[in-house]
Amino acid sequence: MSEAFVTAETTSGLAEGKERLRPGPEPAICTFMKVVEYQRFGDESVLSVVERPTPTPGRGQVLVDVFAAALNPKDVLTRAGKLRFFSGQRFPMRVGYDWSGVVRAIGSGVEGLAAGDEVFGMIQAWAGGAVAEQVVVEADQLAKKPAALAHPQAAAIPLAALTALQALRDEGRLEPGQRVLINGASGGVGTFAVQLARLLGAHVVAVTSARNAELVRSLGAHEVIDYATSRATSVSAPVDVVFDVFGNQRFAACRAVLTPSGTWVSTVPKLHVLASQLGxxxxxxxxxxxxVRSRRADLEQLAAWASAGSIAPVIDRVVPMADIAAAQRHLGTRRARGKVVLTTR
Ligand SMILES: NC(=O)c1ccc[n+]([C@@H]2O[C@H](COP(=O)([O-])OP(=O)(O)OC[C@H]3O[C@@H](n4cnc5c(N)ncnc54)[C@H](OP(=O)(O)O)[C@@H]3O)[C@@H](O)[C@H]2O)c1
Structure with missing residues (x-):
């Protein structure tokens, strides 16, 4: 982060030379931070690390010094313009929803947090901006970072683990003793889904490729189906929940392997999914x-489980923010094992 002394007029666009001739107001410190932005939709080459003024937290917000940020397919799809219906197209756009860092400043109306607290969280909706040296976040969308976890580990948790938790517990209503099929078990969401399904007391059948069979077993899967050699739904007995993380299994095709009151949960907001939900x-x-929703209570639950060692993020790689293009390219292959994480300072 770089620092410069400027006046309010400088920040509103007056030329520096002109500014020196005027008696300005009291000099304020304007700090700058590095952040990943893009000015148009496109491939990874549109991404760049730029310097921007540090934002100021408003009511109910905190300014965080970010130490690590994790990527999600949402970042890749948004940058490619595939989610423009949801994201809108107001440029520049910023990258990253998952972050871990230290509270730097607090806006009005925020209770229970102090500068210096180690926190982590997920930015809700589409603003992004976690892949940066600093970010302003809503105070109710964060939790204290598990002390035992380094920032890259903590940053790997929020979006993927919240999705897995909310899919299995809230949408799937998974109960102890039930059977769950998790399709796409070795990616960001799937690696948490396997661990959380075990924590919820379920019998876990994981679908992955052969190269990740050992990984998902080590996370707690009782059975593994290799999607390259078997149908993803070739279960030995009906399941109470199908969690289609990867997004290539239709409800109609899964009904045969669901129990009579079973639930199919998908992560992809496609037309056939919405039609199935309605139908x-x-x-x-x-x-x-x-x-996925960024809920403090859920983040705190995940932090408690992570502190107790009941769940642990699986990290594919940790790379510096400058390598954002390569990191997004890797995630875009849809073959990442767990999470892709960036260090930001
Ligand atoms: N609706 C929501 O709120 C929400 C939230 C989070 C994520 N999502 C969506 O959920 C999806 C998964 O997210 P993610 O973060 O887990 O993605 P990810 O990390 O990119 O998933 C990669 C994993 O997918 C596996 N995979 C590749 N081809 C497969 C196939 N044909 N069958 C089964 N698994 C396969 C890969 O395993 P192998 O290498 O072994 O093939 C790899 O480990 C994305 O579409 C994402 O946009 C939605």
Missing amino acids: SRFSSQRARLVL
């Missing part, structure tokens, strides 16, 4: 779309 309202087998 299943009057049937005993349910179809649900999970849409």
